[in-house]
Amino acid sequence: MSLRKKRIALVRAASVPVVFLAVFVxxxxxxxxxxxxxxxxxxxxxxxxxxxxxxxxxxxxxxxKSHELVTDGPYSICRNPLYVGTFLLAIGxxxxxxxxxxxxxVFLIIGPVHLLAARMEERHLLxxxxxxxxxxxxxxxxxxxxxxxxxxxxxxTVRVRAIRRIAIDTxxxxxxxxxxxLLEVLHHHQIIPVLWxxx
Numbered sequence: 613m614s615l616r617k618k619r620i621a622l623v624r625a626a627s628v629p630v631v632f633l634a635v636f637v638x639x640x641x642x643x644x645x646x647x648x649x650x651x652x653x654x655x656x657x658x659x660x661x662x663x664x665x666x667x668x669x670x671x672x673x674x675x676x677k678s679h680e681l682v683t684d685g686p687y688s689i690c691r692n693p694l695y696v697g698t699f700l701l702a703i704g705x706x707x708x709x710x711x712x713x714x715x716x717x718v719f720l721i722i723g724p725v726h727l728l729a730a731r732m733e734e735r736h737l738l739x740x741x742x743x744x745x746x747x748x749x750x751x752x753x754x755x756x757x758x759x760x761x762x763x764x765x766x767x768x769t770v771r772v773r774a775i776r777r778i779a780i781d782t783x784x785x786x787x788x789x790x791x792x793x794l795l796e797v798l799h800h801h802q803i804i805p806v807l808w809x810x811x
Contacts, residue, residue: 619729626725630702633714634792636807638799641710648710655707656789662700663785667778669693674774681741683748685764689757691734691748695726696755701785709792713810730754 641647665686672685673694686693702722706715734754737745752761798804 619732622725622729626721629721630706630714630717633711633717634705634709635795635804637711637713638806638809639710639712640809651707651710652789655704655709658700658704658707659785659788660704662697662702662704663782665693665697665700666781669697670774670778670781671770672768674777675771681737681744681748683744683752685768688752688763689759689761691752691754692726692730693757695730696757699723699726705788708789709795 639648669686672687673682676682690696699718699722702718703715706712706718734745734749741748752758795804799806
């Protein structure tokens, strides 16, 4: 199994409990309350932030992964900006769904899985770029952005595949709040059961 397939299988497996919590667990507070509004609004901000980071990263790396070591743009301040963007999206989803258990699962399951996937990729990049990658890894943090490192070429060639991936990401993120609203309706009409209301 290729590294990409292993990484995708790992992330999909980790997403199963998070999706389960999103579908079958609801908060005990009213979804019309001020708390719900604040939590959901914070979720939208995280979703937009995560989407922006992912779009920026995909523009730089789309179609280049494993062919060249990309070290500019978002990759000059963080070695794994795509994972950072995905993590922000997961936090945003937990907040938009007003689901604190889902949010906890993001930190306890999705976070460690992304760390494991990043380490797998690092070993792969070290094999592909044995001279350049160690120096890059010494200068650029794995996840925590180091903004003073930022550098970019004046022009970046963007591949069509990258644009397609950005479009899919954008549609998926924009649908999350609508999915949450649909789940609320399905729970209200008892089409989907709520297995637990957390306090």
